[in-house]
Amino acid sequence: MKTIITIVRKEFQQILRDKGMLRMIVAVPIIQLFIFAYAVTTDLKNVKLAYVDHDRTSESRQLVDAFFTSGYFTSVGMAENQTKLMSWLMEGKADITLNIPIGYAEGIVRGNVSDVGLIVDGQNSSLSGRGRGYAEAIIRTEAAKLMENKRLEHPELETKMHRIVPVTRYYYNPELESKKYMVPAIVVLLISIISGMLTGMAVVKEKEVGTLEQLMVTPITPMQFIAGKTIPFIFIAFFELAFASLIAIFFFKIPFEGSVLLMIAAAILYLQVTLGAGLLASTVSQIQQQAMFTVWFFLLFGILMSGFFYPVENMPKWIYMLTYLNPVRHFMEIMRGIFLKGVTFSDIIPQFALLFGLGTLIFGTAVIKFRKMND
Amino acid sequence: MRRILAVARKETRHILRDPRSLAVAIAMPLIMVVLYGYAIDMELKRLTVAFLDLDRTPASSELQMEITSSNFITPVQAIPNRSEIESGFRRGMFRAVVVIPEGYSEKLATSLESPVQILIDGADGSTAAVVDNYLNAAIARINRKLASEAFGVETLPIEARTRILFNPQLISAHFVVPGLVALVLVMICALLTSIAIARERETGTLEQMLTSPVAPAQVIVGKVLPYIVIGAIDAALILAVGRFVFDVPMNGSWFVLAGYTILYIIISLGLGLLISTFAKTQQVAMIAALMGTLLPTLILSGFLFATSSMPFMLRQISKLIPATYYLRIIRGLMLKGQLWFPFETVALVTLGTVILSVAIFRFKERLD
Numbered sequence: 001m002k003t004i005i006t007i008v009r010k011e012f013q014q015i016l017r018d019k020g021m022l023r024m025i026v027a028v029p030i031i032q033l034f035i036f037a038y039a040v041t042t043d044l045k046n047v048k049l050a051y052v053d054h055d056r057t058s059e060s061r062q063l064v065d066a067f068f069t070s071g072y073f074t075s076v077g078m079a080e081n082q083t084k085l086m087s088w089l090m091e092g093k094a095d096i097t098l099n100i101p102i103g104y105a106e107g108i109v110r111g112n113v114s115d116v117g118l119i120v121d122g123q124n125s126s127l128s129g130r131g132r133g134y135a136e137a138i139i140r141t142e143a144a145k146l147m148e149n150k151r152l153e154h155p156e157l158e159t160k161m162h163r164i165v166p167v168t169r170y171y172y173n174p175e176l177e178s179k180k181y182m183v184p185a186i187v188v189l190l191i192s193i194i195s196g197m198l199t200g201m202a203v204v205k206e207k208e209v210g211t212l213e214q215l216m217v218t219p220i221t222p223m224q225f226i227a228g229k230t231i232p233f234i235f236i237a238f239f240e241l242a243f244a245s246l247i248a249i250f251f252f253k254i255p256f257e258g259s260v261l262l263m264i265a266a267a268i269l270y271l272q273v274t275l276g277a278g279l280l281a282s283t284v285s286q287i288q289q290q291a292m293f294t295v296w297f298f299l300l301f302g303i304l305m306s307g308f309f310y311p312v313e314n315m316p317k318w319i320y321m322l323t324y325l326n327p328v329r330h331f332m333e334i335m336r337g338i339f340l341k342g343v344t345f346s347d348i349i350p351q352f353a354l355l356f357g358l359g360t361l362i363f364g365t366a367v368i369k370f371r372k373m374n375d
Numbered sequence: 376m377r378r379i380l381a382v383a384r385k386e387t388r389h390i391l392r393d394p395r396s397l398a399v400a401i402a403m404p405l406i407m408v409v410l411y412g413y414a415i416d417m418e419l420k421r422l423t424v425a426f427l428d429l430d431r432t433p434a435s436s437e438l439q440m441e442i443t444s445s446n447f448i449t450p451v452q453a454i455p456n457r458s459e460i461e462s463g464f465r466r467g468m469f470r471a472v473v474v475i476p477e478g479y480s481e482k483l484a485t486s487l488e489s490p491v492q493i494l495i496d497g498a499d500g501s502t503a504a505v506v507d508n509y510l511n512a513a514i515a516r517i518n519r520k521l522a523s524e525a526f527g528v529e530t531l532p533i534e535a536r537t538r539i540l541f542n543p544q545l546i547s548a549h550f551v552v553p554g555l556v557a558l559v560l561v562m563i564c565a566l567l568t569s570i571a572i573a574r575e576r577e578t579g580t581l582e583q584m585l586t587s588p589v590a591p592a593q594v595i596v597g598k599v600l601p602y603i604v605i606g607a608i609d610a611a612l613i614l615a616v617g618r619f620v621f622d623v624p625m626n627g628s629w630f631v632l633a634g635y636t637i638l639y640i641i642i643s644l645g646l647g648l649l650i651s652t653f654a655k656t657q658q659v660a661m662i663a664a665l666m667g668t669l670l671p672t673l674i675l676s677g678f679l680f681a682t683s684s685m686p687f688m689l690r691q692i693s694k695l696i697p698a699t700y701y702l703r704i705i706r707g708l709m710l711k712g713q714l715w716f717p718f719e720t721v722a723l724v725t726l727g728t729v730i731l732s733v734a735i736f737r738f739k740e741r742l743d
Contacts, residue, residue, distance in 0.1 A: 028666075038686050039674045042501035046683040089540060090713055092703065115536050122542035123710050127681055129418060129545050130501070132537060133508035139535040140515050147522065163521065164438070165490045166514050168507055170497030171464055181499045289570070289657055290395060297403070304414045309679065311502055313423075314416040337465060340498045347465040 003220055007228025011202070015232060024198070025236055029190045033244055036186045037252055042178045042309070047131045049073040050085055050094035059105035063116070066138050067098065072131070085119065095121050096131055108146055126310070172255075172340045183254050184339040185308050187244040188332050191267070192274050192299055195237040199278030200291035203229055208287055222371045230275045237271055238264075248339070257342030263335070269352065270331040272359030279366035283373050302328035327358045378589045382597025386571070390601060400567065404559040404609045408616045411555055412548040415679070419447065419505050423469040426453050427460065434480035438491070438517070442473060445513040464496045471495045471506050541710045549624070552617035553705045554678045556610050556636070557698040561643050561672045563606045566664040568599055568647030573660035576651070591739065599644050606640045626712030632705060635716075635723075639701045642727040643668075646697075649734035652741055672698040697726050 015021050049067055053060050067073050076094050079085045085097040099117035107114035118135055122128045173180045206212040215225060241263075248254045281294040305312070305322065306329040312320055323329050330351040337343035345352070390396055424443070428435050443450045451469045454460065460472050474492035482489040493510050497503040542549045575581035575598075584594050617623035625632075646668050654660035674680060675689060676698035682690050693699050700719040707713035 024662075035689070036674065039689050040680055041684045042680070043684045044501070044504070048683075090711060092707070113534050115534050118535050118537040120537060120539045122539040122545050123550055123706055124681060125418060125542060125545035125547045125550050126501075128539065128542070130505060130508070132539065133505065133512075136535045136537065137508060137511060140511075143534075144518075163488050163518050164514055165488045166493050166511055167490050168493045168495065168511075170495050170503055171461070173497040173500050173503070176497055176500030176503050178500045289661060292661070293395075293399065301410070304410055310415060311419065311499065313421050314419060315414055316416075319413055333467065336498060337467075341465045343465045347462065 003224050004227045004231070007220070007225065008231045011229060011232045015202075015236075021198075025194065025240070029194065029240060029244060030247070032190060033183075033186055033247060036189070037179055037183050040178075040182050040186070040309075042126070042182075044072055044127060044130050044134070046074045047072050047127070047134075048076045048093065048095045049098060050076045050079055050088050050096075051098040051100070052079045052081060052085055053100045054102045055100050055104040057105035059108060060100045063100060063104075063139070063142050064098070066142055067135070070134065070138055072134050082117075089119060089121050092121075095128075096135055098135070179252060180254055180340060181336065183248045183252050184335045185306075185332050187241065187248060188270075188328065188335050189303065189308070190244050191237045191240050191270075192302070192328065194240050195233050195271055196274040196278045196281075196295045196299060197292055198236070199230060199233050199275050200281040200285070200295045201278075201288045202233070203279065203282035204285050204288045204291040207282070207285075223367070226279065226367060226370060230279070233275060233278075234271055237274070238267065241267055254339055256339055258338030259344070262343075262345060263338050266331060266334045266338070266348075266352065266355065269355045269359050270327065272363045273327040273331075273355070276359065276363035276366040279370055280362065283366070283369045299328075302326055305329065306332050308332060324354065325358065327355055327362075330355045330358075378593045379597040379600065382584070382589060382594055383600040386598050387601045389571075390605075396567070400563060400605045401609070401612075404555075404563075404613055405616065407559065408552060408555055408613045409620070411551050412617070412621050415551050416547045418545060418547060419502060419509070421449050422447050422471070422506055422509055423449050423451050424510070425451050425460075425463060425469040425472045427455075427457065427472055427474045428453060429477045430475050430479040432480040434483055435475045438475060438479070439473075441517050442510070442513045445509070445516070447509055448513065460494060467496075469496075470502070471510060473510070546621075548617070548621040549710060550706070551679070552613065552621055552623050553709050554702055556613050556705055557639070557676065557701050558669075558672055558678060559609050559613060560606050560636070560640055561646070561668050561698060563609055564599075564602055564640055564643035565647040565650065565668040566661070567605075568602050568644055569650040569654065569660040569664045570657050571598065571602075572648070572651035573654045573657045577656055595648065595738065599648070602644065602647075603640055606643070607636075610636055623709060625709050627708030627714055631714060632708050635701065635704050635708075635720075638723060638727065639697065642697045642723065642730060645727065645731040645734045648738060649730060652734065652737040671696050675699075677702055694722075695726070697723060697730075700726075 015025075051064055051067075053064060068075055073096070076088065079088065079097075082099060085094070085099065088094040089097060097117075097119045099119070101115065101117070104114045104116070116139060118132070118139075120128050120132045120135075170176060203212070206215065216222075220228075245256070245263075249256050277298060278291075278295055281291045281298075285291040285294055305315075305319065305326050307323070308328075312323045312329060315323070334343070334348050334351050334355070337348060390400065426439050428439065439450070442448060454463060454472065457474075463469055463472070472494040474494065476490065476492065479489055479491070491514070493507070495503050495506050495510075539545065572581070575584070581594075585591055589597075614623075618625070647664065650660055650663045650667060654663055671692070672678065675682070675685075675693045676696045677693065678698065682693045682699070685693070700722045704716050704719050704723075707716060
């Protein structure tokens with residue numbers, strides 16, 4: 001035990017003495033947290049809408065206004081004809097175009113159907129899909145309003161016409177801000193990078209300068225060495241977690257509904273994964289750069305398949321099944337749940353169990369490989 | 376020329392000898408394209424919905440059937456009471472609950488409107504918005520049917536005729552794969568070159584080379600030449616996978632694309648060179664390249680996240696990133712069939728000139 005404490009103390013001294021290291025622990029995560037929180041947004045805002053109004057009636061203007069008061073669209077102007085709209089789409093000046101034909105208002109008055117043309121730039125499939133959904137919803141709402149008027153004009157139809165009215169309520173994030181969902185995930189990202197990369201690099205550094213061999217000829221056992229090397233990074237990771245969570249709560253106003261204890265428990269299980277990964281990377285690397293690359297490579301996999309950006313259910317079935325083996329996914333779900341939904345232990349037993357199993361597997365493999373390497 | 380080739384040959388040998396750096400240069404982009412192509416699917420394909428049917432009549436079951444008959448909407452086990460809603464959300468068992476209130480069928484017969492409650496897990500805001508859209512569209516369809524029964528008209532007074540251009544099936548891979556070319560070229564050209572030059576500096580071999588009869592310019596050109604080739608190979612590989620695995624179309628011209636890609640490779644190399652003039656060690660070069668080029672390209676260029684939704688400051692930064700313009704060009708060419716990019720060309724050339732001249736100036740200065 002005393003030996004472990006000595007190594008821990010030595011390691012701490014080494015970290016605190018290194019200005020670059022300190023910067024990486026404190027400054028880099030803050031910068032990342034801020035830039036990511038603002039940049040990694042899946043919100044739909046400022047969709048560029050161009051329109052052509054051939055009808056020029058109060059009804060057609062009402063439809064155009066409905067678009068701009070919705071808050072999703074910004075106007076890039078009225079075009080004189082369809083050709084112009086198409087060229088704006090081609091040049092990227094407009095994302096969506098609306099074409100109101102001649103006779104639009106008359107058709108409504110006569111009880112015919114008036115077609116309205118929407119053309120969507122489909123390049124960015126996610127934004128286009130949602131932009132299209134909003135645009136069609138606006139048109140539907142307009143149509144419903146007109147139906148309502150019709151109903152008032154024809155009281156005899158009244159009893160026959162029935163309507164189902166959806167009343168929507170959002171739980172946890174009523175304004176549907178993507179920031180609320182992303183920031184807890186960014187916290188996961190930060191502690192993964194810090195704990196995984198730094199551990200890997202710290203061990204390889206000893207290898208690089210040859211002190212690892214020296215340590216191995218001392219009475220220190222590999223287990224003590226591993227404990228001494230990883231414990232400082234457990235502290236640093238927890239410091240990072242607390243620090244980033246506080247910024248999330250007080251600066252970004254992310255609600256924290258769950259229990260701190262549950263978060264700490266989950267973090268301990270997750271650190272087994274990242275520290276294990278760092279250690280594992282150190283066994284296959286000769287220089288720090290390789291360790292860094294190796295950790296980064298696996299982390300990239302983990303992040304991409306975690307549902308960080310888009311729900312994992314969207315993925316093809318076989319990739320979706322693979323994501324169950326991804327510890328990043330489970331920890332991210334736990335953290336998002338704790339922050340936003342106030343999940344309790346019984347809600348996330350599957351995630352906990354998988355995280356525990358995967359963590360033990362990764363850390364165990366790392367320890368075995370590390371001991372073999374030093375024999 | 377012979378000297379340049381000699382330096383290039385030496386650098387190529389360096390790369391080939393280290394299997395790991397070769398893996399980074401060739402295998403990583405391939406893995407990335409497959410992974411990004413499949414894993415970044417932005418379209419919600421399966422929307423899990425639970426029903427809380429408080430009415431329990433044939434009419435309410437029919438409503439359930441109507442809603443779930445829509446594509447994408449997958450019903451999960453019905454829930455018995457309201458208290459199960461939140462715990463289901465917390466466990467992620469479904470994304471939305473449709474509550475059919477008591478007396479639904481009665482209202483259907485007697486009154487004009489019957490409310491139905493839709494409760495959505497809003498934690499993931501943008502997915503929640505899509506969920507809302509799907510469910511509302513399903514109910515609008517039902518209403519339309521009811522209206523047609525009353526009026527004998529099939530449709531609402533206004534119909535949207537929607538056409539989607541450039542990516543009609545809204546396939547994510549068609550958006551993501553061309554973007555990857557921009558990302559990988561920065562990775563190879565800026566990251567690997569800056570590390571390679573910093574390594575020579577670290578080990579002192581750069582100075583040795585400069586004292587030889589090889590001119591500094593020849594050293595630089597010779598050193599970056601293999602990376603140009605690797606970058607071009609990577610771009611070709613990604614585009615080939617995009618074409619044959621993900622069916623990404625090419626509506627423009629390969630020839631124009633090649634031209635802009637060469638321009639973009641040169642700019643990326645300039646960035647790598649610039650970073651290497653600041654970095655004394657490989658470590659610093661790597662972190663600077665990651666922070667200064669790869670990360671901004673990943674998140675601020677419009678590769679995945681629309682810059683239009685970002686705050687003003689970040690939108691300004693994105694205008695200084697070469698990838699922002701290259702992305703528009705490659706997507707414009709492949710998806711739109713656009714061939715004329717006056718603004719993007721001017722921006723790229725300007726950025727490239729500034730980056731390269733500063734890099735060369737600083738490199739010379741450091742040698743003196």
